[in-house]
Amino acid sequence: MRIAVSPWGNVEVNGTSVxxxxPLNELTLPEGRHQIVIRNADFPPYSATISVAPGQPVNLKHKFGS
Structure with a gap:
C-alpha cells in the first residue's frame, strides 16, 4: 500500500500504530480488509477501509484541512 498524507499523520492499521x-510512504499488508486510521493532532482523524489483493496496488491519499 502506498500512502501520501499532507501535512503529516500518525498511521494505525487495524488499531496498531505503524x-x-x-517519512513513511509504503506499507506491506497481508491480503484482506484493513482499517486504516490517520491522526494529526490539529484535525479530526481520517479513517478508511481498504482491501488488499495479490498484484493489486492500493494507494491512499489524504490532505488534512481540505
Missing part, C-alpha cells in the same frame, strides 16, 4: 507519514 509509523508517521511522511
Amino acid at each position: 509509523g508517521t507519514t511522511p
